[in-house]
Each structure stands twice: as structure tokens, then as C-alpha cells.
Amino acid sequence: MKCTARCETIKILNLSDEELFELSRKNVLSMSLEEMRVIQNYFKKLKREPTDVEIETIAQTWSEHCKHKTLTGAVEYTEEKDGEKTKRTYNNLLGETIFKASVELDKPWCLSIFKDNAGIIEFDSENGVAFKVETHNHPSALEPYGGSATGVGGVIRDILGVGLGAKPLASTDVFCFGDPDIEISKVPEGVHHPKRIIKGVVSGVRDYGNRIGIPTVNGTVYFDDGYISNPLVYCGTMGIIPKNKIDKKIESGDLVLVVGGKTGRDGIHGATFSSIQLDKESDVSAVQIGNPIIEKKVLDTMIKARDLNLYRAVTDCGAGGLSSAVGELGEKTGAVVYLDKVPLKYNGLCPWEIWISEAQERMVFAVPPRNIEKIIEIFEKENVEAVCIGEFTDDKKLTLMYDNDIVASMDMEFLHNGVPKPIKSAFYKMKEEKVQKPVEMSSFEVSNSLNSLLADLNICSKEWIVRQYDHEVQGQTVIKPLQGNNIEISGPGDAAVIFPYTVVKGTKKGIVLSNGLNPQYGKINPYNMAASAIEESLRNAVAVGADIRRISILDNFCWGNPNHPEILGSLVQAMEACYDISKAFEVPFISGKDSLHNEYSINGKKYSIPSTLLISAMGIIENVENTVTMSLKKDGNKIFVLGITRNELGGSVFSKIRNIEGGIVPGVYHRESKDIMEKIYSAMSENLIEACHDCSEGGIVVAVSEMAFSANKGVKVDIDAIKIYSYLEERCRSGREMTPAEILFSESNGRFIVEVEPDNEEKFKKILDGSIFSEVGYVSDDKEVIFESKKNNVKIRQNSEILLNSWRNTINW
Amino acid sequence: MMFEIEIFTKKGFKNLRGEHILSDICGLSIENITRVEYSPLYVVDGDMSFSETEMIASEVLIDKITESYVIRQCDTECCSRVISESFDVKETDRLNLDFSVIEVWYKKGVTDTVSESVVKAVKDLGLIKEIKVKNGHKYYLYGEILQVTLNNVATRLLANTLIQEYKIH
Numbered sequence: 007m008k009c010t011a012r013c014e015t016i017k018i019l020n021l022s023d024e025e026l027f028e029l030s031r032k033n034v035l036s037m038s039l040e041e042m043r044v045i046q047n048y049f050k051k052l053k054r055e056p057t058d059v060e061i062e063t064i065a066q067t068w069s070e071h072c073k074h075k076t077l078t079g080a081v082e083y084t085e086e087k088d089g090e091k092t093k094r095t096y097n098n099l100l101g102e103t104i105f106k107a108s109v110e111l112d113k114p115w116c117l118s119i120f121k122d123n124a125g126i127i128e129f130d131s132e133n134g135v136a137f138k139v140e141t142h143n144h145p146s147a148l149e150p151y152g153g154s155a156t157g158v159g160g161v162i163r164d165i166l167g168v169g170l171g172a173k174p175l176a177s178t179d180v181f182c183f184g185d186p187d188i189e190i191s192k193v194p195e196g197v198h199h200p201k202r203i204i205k206g207v208v209s210g211v212r213d214y215g216n217r218i219g220i221p222t223v224n225g226t227v228y229f230d231d232g233y234i235s236n237p238l239v240y241c242g243t244m245g246i247i248p249k250n251k252i253d254k255k256i257e258s259g260d261l262v263l264v265v266g267g268k269t270g271r272d273g274i275h276g277a278t279f280s281s282i283q284l285d286k287e288s289d290v291s292a293v294q295i296g297n298p299i300i301e302k303k304v305l306d307t308m309i310k311a312r313d314l315n316l317y318r319a320v321t322d323c324g325a326g327g328l329s330s331a332v333g334e335l336g337e338k339t340g341a342v343v344y345l346d347k348v349p350l351k352y353n354g355l356c357p358w359e360i361w362i363s364e365a366q367e368r369m370v371f372a373v374p375p376r377n378i379e380k381i382i383e384i385f386e387k388e389n390v391e392a393v394c395i396g397e398f399t400d401d402k403k404l405t406l407m408y409d410n411d412i413v414a415s416m417d418m419e420f421l422h423n424g425v426p427k428p429i430k431s432a433f434y435k436m437k438e439e440k441v442q443k444p445v446e447m448s449s450f451e452v453s454n455s456l457n458s459l460l461a462d463l464n465i466c467s468k469e470w471i472v473r474q475y476d477h478e479v480q481g482q483t484v485i486k487p488l489q490g491n492n493i494e495i496s497g498p499g500d501a502a503v504i505f506p507y508t509v510v511k512g513t514k515k516g517i518v519l520s521n522g523l524n525p526q527y528g529k530i531n532p533y534n535m536a537a538s539a540i541e542e543s544l545r546n547a548v549a550v551g552a553d554i555r556r557i558s559i560l561d562n563f564c565w566g567n568p569n570h571p572e573i574l575g576s577l578v579q580a581m582e583a584c585y586d587i588s589k590a591f592e593v594p595f596i597s598g599k600d601s602l603h604n605e606y607s608i609n610g611k612k613y614s615i616p617s618t619l620l621i622s623a624m625g626i627i628e629n630v631e632n633t634v635t636m637s638l639k640k641d642g643n644k645i646f647v648l649g650i651t652r653n654e655l656g657g658s659v660f661s662k663i664r665n666i667e668g669g670i671v672p673g674v675y676h677r678e679s680k681d682i683m684e685k686i687y688s689a690m691s692e693n694l695i696e697a698c699h700d701c702s703e704g705g706i707v708v709a710v711s712e713m714a715f716s717a718n719k720g721v722k723v724d725i726d727a728i729k730i731y732s733y734l735e736e737r738c739r740s741g742r743e744m745t746p747a748e749i750l751f752s753e754s755n756g757r758f759i760v761e762v763e764p765d766n767e768e769k770f771k772k773i774l775d776g777s778i779f780s781e782v783g784y785v786s787d788d789k790e791v792i793f794e795s796k797k798n799n800v801k802i803r804q805n806s807e808i809l810l811n812s813w814r815n816t817i818n819w
Numbered sequence: 820m821m822f823e824i825e826i827f828t829k830k831g832f833k834n835l836r837g838e839h840i841l842s843d844i845c846g847l848s849i850e851n852i853t854r855v856e857y858s859p860l861y862v863v864d865g866d867m868s869f870s871e872t873e874m875i876a877s878e879v880l881i882d883k884i885t886e887s888y889v890i891r892q893c894d895t896e897c898c899s900r901v902i903s904e905s906f907d908v909k910e911t912d913r914l915n916l917d918f919s920v921i922e923v924w925y926k927k928g929v930t931d932t933v934s935e936s937v938v939k940a941v942k943d944l945g946l947i948k949e950i951k952v953k954n955g956h957k958y959y960l961y962g963e964i965l966q967v968t969l970n971n972v973a974t975r976l977l978a979n980t981l982i983q984e985y986k987i988h
Binding site for chain 1: 842
């Protein structure tokens with residue numbers, strides 16, 4: 007193989023182990039010694055040294071970001087409980103937990119899971135809906151605006167690149183940040199202040215989403231000091247795709263067409279970079295800048311080309327750029343690419359930089375030669391650059407050319423399946439959870455706590471963020487993020503509903519998007535954190551009208567360094583919970599993503615983020631007319647609490663603000679809650695429910711208050727009427743009754759607050775027959791929110807406007 | 820020829836970005852800065868005459884109701900000579916006030932989508948010429964401000980030094 011001056015030979019054949027590892031470190035390849043040895047052996051067999059293009063291609067393809075080596079690798083797991091250790095070996099952690107649950111559930115309405123850029127479930131007889139959620143943490147830590155904007159742009163391209171291309175209908179975003187009020191002197195050197203990160207990230211999502219014309223409809227923001235140096239930015243997009251456009255099929259001879267943005271040095275080493283830890287010397291070139299206008303043009307034109315059947319496959323250029331896109335498409339066939347044909351932003355790029363650049367807004371198509379002129383004409387008509395850069399072959403090799411020289415030639419088999427699977431050790435020691443000491447509070451103290459909870463960063467209004475986003479563009483958003491009587495008074499919706507009537511003519515069906523996340527629980531019990539996140543996402547979806555039998559979920563794990571056995575141990579716990587709860591609720595995972603190595607160093611000391619699992623749920627509603635919002639509707643209507651309240655204050659917001667030690671993290675009791683979820687759907691289908699709200703952070707008292715102040719109404723709740731679990735129950739055994747404060751602030755899963763008209767009460771109760779629920783109060787016209795326990799002589803009385811102000815004044819920049 | 824175009828908010832209209840920056844500065848507990856004004860900057864480099872540059876400024880870059888502009892010719896490295904002022908821009912207004920200026924520009928090689936859009940908009944105007952555009956930001960900070968404070972504001976709020984560079988003058 008000849009090498010031009012632009013392409014260097016990397017001498018590795020005779021390197022020692024130390025030299026191999028140093029080569030990986032020096033060139034930001036993020037490869038382990040074992041991987042470097044495998045590469046060395048491969049090229050020894052070829053009897054030649056590799057080029058820099060080949061080394062960079064392997065590093066990108068084998069990166070944690072692209073290959074998910076930890077999750078798909080082997081794990082030797084040890085669990086310690088009550089001094090006894092048990093062991094289990096996973097050959098493929100993902101395969102034996104999350105993926106296994108989906109395979110075993112085998113839902114016929116799952117059309118494409120874990121094999122494409124997004125998961126797809128059936129919408130109706132003609133169409134599927136695709137959903138994908140990505141993380142863009144490290145780029146957002148370095149350049150919050152560009153990082154989050156390209157996070158949105160990237161996940162939209164995942165939807166464009168699923169099957170033969172889905173039309174994006176809505177986006178979601180979830181962020182985890184440090185305390186925005188932290189003193190600047192306490193922010194580590196080289197790290198942006200959390201407030202600057204928040205403002206930058208929100209602006210990036212806003213500008214990209216609003217300009218490309220896709221509504222941002224659902225999300226959440228979570229605050230914890232553990233995210234100060236390493237914020238988390240999750241971006242999701244949902245789109246609709248005809249069922250006959252779900253399969254990609256590449257044939258030898260198809261041309262490789264790159265469409266959209268030009269290639270620059272943007273994001274070089276993004277894939278390998280996301281697999282390493284952040285420190286203040288992070289790599290400049292890992293930053294990407296997005297351009298939504300170009301992506302919008304690509305979106306519009308490619309859907310036209312798709313409907314004319316002009317191409318056989320498409321994928322996006324994400325992390326790893328062309329290397330990843332062409333490599334994946336040509337895995338089974340082989341491909342030859344002429345790197346000098348790739349349109350560049352400026353001169354001076356080396357072949358390897360062209361190949362792995364993560365310049366944004368690019369898609370790669372496999373086009374039969376007979377269609378090439380027609381498809382280029384369609385793109386060029388809209389000023390979208392489309393250039394043929396190579397073809398798919400039948401030699402199962404990746405061949406890269408530059409100025410008539412071969413600069414890379416490798417077997418696809420080695421590239422895609424040659425990566426050695428690591429065996430990692432994981433350890434988890436079960437922590438003992440005990441019910442806290444009785445929380446005895448006066449009415450006055452409970453009242454104050456309610457205001458403090460509503461003002462807490464993790465409960466307070468995110469209106470400042472939400473209202474910057476266009477959540478209405480395309481005109482299909484039926485259930486919106488903020489709900490209430492008017493613009494000036496609103497409460498937090500549980501989930502969003504999209505009614506895709508402009509794409510699917512004559513349909514009545516809707517698509518629900520929701521999420522669940524609670525890293526605080528994970529600090530005590532990662533299993534119950536994961537279980538709670540799944541249940542919360544399902545509750546949120548069900549609260550607006552989703553059918554629990556038609557909900558699918560996505561996982562996004564953001565964890566610390568998996569090379570630490572304790573951190574990997576907590577990941578194993580969370581993934582086991584995913585398997586159990588997915589099976590128990592019969593809710594399949596359809597896609598997911600992991601971002602590991604969320605670790606940063608300050609003054610040489612390493613810190614990990616709190617283990618964070620985001621669960622995003624997507625469900626189908628048969629009739630969007632049956633959807634329900636959370637704000638109270640009419641004076642005199644009855645208030646019900648569905649589900650049972652346990653003494654579960656572990657990891658709760660109340661425990662945090664009152665410094666309560668101990669407490670049980672909420673568990674998931676799937677039989678109870680699945681039964682209630684099914685019955686809520688039945689009741690909503692008969693229009694028996696006026697308002698419904700999920701009960702989570704802050705407990706019943708917060709959920710009821712939100713329903714009241716978003717309607718500018720009053721409500722009276724009898725605390726004694728709330729169903730509580732026997733104090734003799736095994737997990738929450740305390741040997742005592744719950745106090746009123748514990749009942750009000752417990753964050754037990756499986757609960758909903760529901761408003762029902764008196765005329766519908768009997769029918770509603772009949773549907774709920776056999777489930778745990780109780781009528782606890784009524785809607786009043788006096789704007790007074792009252793919680794009373796005559797048994798304990800406690801009465802909390804608050805004006806709903808005061809509660810609203812507590813809720814909305816924390817983040818009001 | 821190379822020209823620098825600076826956009827001003829007209830008197831009587833709020834300089835919203837400046838106000839937001841001032842609020843952020845207060846949030847960082849930095850004192851002595853009493854007012855902030857923000858001006859977008861564009862450097863247009865290419866075969867453009869002065870009148871063509873004026874057309875770009877007035878037709879592409881400003882909102883004619885709320886904004887006006889100044890064009891300076893860039894003789895050497897820095898832009899010096901004011902060769903045009905649209906009406907009611909009076910740089911002399913600031914002469915009697917204490918103020919400092921921070922300029923922020925992208926580093927070389929960083930994708931600048933605003934500039935890309937300007938190049939396209941200029942073509943759409945009918946000016947078919949090869950031009951290069953750079954987009955920057957200029958902040959006027961009023962008050963007696965120490966150099967160390969200016970550096971702090973620049974690095975903490977105005978410029979991300981990973982992709983941008985700043986000048987204080």
C-alpha cells in the first residue's frame with residue numbers, strides 16, 4: 007500500500023506493550039492494551055504496518071460509544087448481602103437483561119428493536135412510530151450551546167436514518183445539572199458555572215428545535231451537585247414511518263451518496279472522546295456546531311426521495327462520522343470510498359480527518375446507480391449538497407482511496423467483530439434500608455414544608471425553559487407540557503400527546519411521550535431507582551391516556567467509570583431491575599443507549615456522576631379525544647387517590663430538605679400498579695376521568711397542590727381516607743402507623759390522583775373494583791388547598807395562588 | 820476590501836442581550852458594572868465596494884426599526900477608520916463615560932453558521948461575489964472596571980475560550 011504525504015504509516019508491529027498503550031493514549035484512541043495487541047496481530051498477519059486512517063477507523067469502530075463494549079461484554083458480578091456473597095457471570099450484560107426481556111415478551115407490535123438507529127413500534131396498519139433518545143454530555147460540558155444543539159440535531163438524524171427514513175414529529179429533552187446557585191468560587195477550575203451551562207444548553211435545544219420546525223414537547227430537569235462538572239443532556243426524537251420503509255437492503259454496486267453539510271475538523275475524536283473522562287485539558291476539536299437550516303433541507307428532500315424509492319438504505323453520520331456510517335451500511339458487503347471526493351469546508355484535512363470527522367448535518371445513502379441522477383437532482387433543487395463518494399462492493403472489505411492511493415484496506419469482519427470483549431468485575435453490596443424515625447410535624451411545619459417542596463429545584467416550575475421551546479409547531483401537539491386554565495396559570499403535565507393527523511390522514515390515534523428519572527434513589531438503591539424510573543415513565547404516560555398494553559420504553563444509562571467494580575455493580579443492579587420490571591409490566595424495551603465514563607477529575611481526584619437512568623416511554627392512544635390533563639376541572643368533583651401509600655421516604659425530596667436520615671426507597675409493586683393502570687385506561691376510554699396526575703416527587707401533597715393551583719381552584723383532602731399499607735408489611739416494617747407528614751410526603755410508586763364527576767362516581771368505582779383506591783376529598787370553589795387529619799389533629803390550609811407562586815418563582819431568570 | 824460592520828440598538832429601544840448579560844454579571848456577584856450594551860459585529864472580506872457593504876448592512880444585517888450600523892474599513896489587522904455612520908449612531912455619546920469593551924470572536928476553524936447564513940443571504944440579494952464573513956460580538960461595559968474583572972466577565976460569561984477568543988480594549 008502506498009502512502010501519500012497526507013497519510014502516515016503508524017509503526018506498531020514491533021512495539022512493546024508499553025509503547026502500544028502509549029500510542030493509544032497519545033493519539034486519543036481510547037483503546038485498551040488488549041485491543042492494541044489485537045490490532046498489532048492483525049497487521050502482523052497482513053505483514054505490513056497500518057496507516058493512520060486504519061488505526062483511526064478501528065479506534066472509532068471499536069469505541070465504547072459505538073460498540074458498547076461494557077454493556078455487551080462479559081461481567082463477573084459479585085453481590086454481598088448480609089455478609090454472604092453470591093456470584094454470577096454475564097456473557098453479555100445487555101443481552102441477558104434488557105434485550106432478553108424484549109425477546110421474551112415478543113410483542114407482535116414491535117417492528118424493529120435494538121437493530122437500527124431507533125426502535126419502531128406499530129402505530130396503525132400502515133405506519134410505525136420510531137423513537138430514539140441520545141446523550142450528548144461531554145460536548146455540552148465543554149460548549150453548552152453547541153453541544154446541546156448538536157445533540158438535538160444528532161437524534162433527529164437518528165430518526166431520519168431509521169429504516170429508509172422516518173418523518174420527525176416531536177422531540178424531548180432531559181437535563182441533569184449542578185446547583186445553579188452555587189457560589190462561583192466553589193465551581194472547579196476549567197468548568198463552566200452550572201447557570202451558564204443551563205442557559206447555554208437550553209438555548210441550544212431551543213434554537214435547533216425551533217429552527218428545524220420540530221416541537222420539543224416533553225422533558226425534565228434534575229439538579230444535583232454531582233453534575234457540576236459533568237452535566238447530562240439527553241435528547242430524544244420521535245417520528246413516523248410507513249411500515250414498508252422499515253427495512254434497509256444494500257446491494258453490491260449501490261453508490262455511496264453523502265448528503266448535507268460539508269466536512270471540517272468538527273468533532274474529531276468525538277466517538278473516542280465520549281469514552282474517556284473529562285478534565286480541564288479536554289480536546290478542542292471534540293466540539294461540534296450545528297446548523298438546523300441545512301438539516302431541515304435534508305429532512306424535507308430525503309422524505310421526497312424516500313417516497314420515490316430512490317435509495318435502498320440510509321443512515322446518519324453521527325459519532326465516528328463517515329467511518330461509522332459507511333462502515334455500518336457496508337458491514338455485510340464491503341465498500342470503497344474516495345475520500346478526496348468528500349466536500350470539505352476548507353482545505354488541509356488529512357484523509358483520516360475526513361473519514362472520522364463528526365461535522366454535522368450529514369446523511370449517507372446507498373443508491374442504485376440507475377437512480378443517482380434523479381436523487382442528486384432532488385437534493386440540488388433545494389440547494390442540498392449531494393456527492394457520490396464511493397460504492398458498496400462484494401469483497402467484504404473496507405477500502406479507502408485518496409488521490410488514487412489506497413490509504414486503508416481492512417476486512418469488514420475484523421473491523422466489526424474483531425474487537426476483544428473485555429471481562430469486567432462488578433461488585434455490589436446491598437445496603438440496609440430502615441424506616442426513618444417517626445416524622446412528627448405540626449400543621450404549620452407541614453405547611454412550610456409544602457411550600458419548600460414546591461420551590462425545590464427538582465419539583466419547581468421549569469416554565470422558564472419550557473416556554474422557550476416551540477411545543478406547538480406542526481400543529482399536532484394535543485397534550486402540552488404546561489397545563490392549566492390559562493397561560494398565566496399552569497401546572498406540570500405528566501406526558502405529551504402528539505396527534506399525527508397531517509401525516510396519517512383520518513386517524514384518531516395519538517402517540518404519548520413521557521419519561522422517568524430519579525438519581526437520588528440510586529444513591530441508596532440502584533435496583534429500585536431503575537424500577538421506579540420505569541414505573542414513573544409508565545405512570546406519566548397512563549395519566550394522560552396511554553394504554554399500558556401498548557407502551558414501549560427506551561433506556562439511557564449515564565454512569566461513572568465501569569472499570570470500578572462498585573460502579574459497574576450498581577449498573578448490573580439497575581439492568582436487572584430493567585429486566586424484571588419490563589417483564590412484569592409486559593412493556594418491552596425497543597432501543598437504548600449508554601454513556602459510561604461520566605467521571606471528571608479535580609485537583610487529581612476523580613469523581614463520578616450519580617448513577618443516572620433515564621427511561622423514556624412511548625405509547626399509542628386509540629383515540630386522542632380521550633386524553634386527559636392534570637389540572638382540576640370543576641367545583642364539587644370528587645378526588646380519588648388510586649394506589650397505596652407506603653412508608654417510603656428514602657431518597658425523597660422531603661427527606662432531602664428536612665435532612666431526614668434513613669428511609670426506604672420506593673419499591674415497585676407491579677401487580678397492584680399494572681392493574682390500576684389498565685383500569686385507568688378503561689375509565690378514560692369511557693370519559694369517566696376529568697383530571698389525572700401522577701404522584702411522584704413530593705408525594706400526594708405536591709401532586710394535589712399542582713392540580714389545584716394549575717386550575718386556580720381549591721381542594722379539600724382527608725388525610726385519614728388515604729389508603730396506607732399495613733406497618734407490618736415486610737419491606738416497610740416499622741412497628742408503627744405512618745404519621746400525617748409521612749403519608750403526605752411519601753413517594754410510593756403506583757399512585758395517581760384522579761378527579762371524577764359525581765355523576766360518574768359509581769361507574770368509576772365499578773371499573774376500579776378490586777383495586778386499592780379511596781375517595782379522599784373534593785374540588786372546592788374557594789381556592790383553599792386543605793389537607794386534614796382529624797385523627798391526628800393536623801390541618802394544612804394554603805391558598806392555591808400562594809402555592810403557585812412558591813412553585814414558579816425558583817427558576818425565573 | 821475588508822469592512823467591519825457594527826450593529827447598534829437605536830436609542831429608545833431596549834438592548835435586551837445587554838440587559839441579560841448585566842443580570843448574569845450581577846448573578847456572579849461582580850460589582851461596579853452599571854450597564855451593558857451589546858453589538859453584533861460582522862467582518863466582510865471580498866470584492867465588495869463600500870456601497871455594496873452598506874446594502875448588506877441595511878438589507879441583511881439590521882432590523883431597520885430598532886437597529887442602525889457603523890461600517891469601518893479594516894486597513895490592516897484592526898478596523899480603524901469609521902467611514903460610514905447611519906443616522907443617529909453617535910459613538911461620541913460614550914466619550915464622557917467610563918466604559919470598557921470586550922470583543923468575542925470564534926477561533927479559526929470553528930464552524931460559524933451565522934456567517935454561513937450571511938454569505939448565502941448576500942447571494943440571495945443578488946450580489947454574486949466571493950466573500951468571506953466573520954461574526955463576532957462586542958460588549959460595552961459601563962463603570963470603572965478593573966482588568967481582572969473584565970477578564971473574569973469575559974471568561975465566565977462572554978467567551979467560551981475553547982472555541983472563542985476575546986479582546987479587551
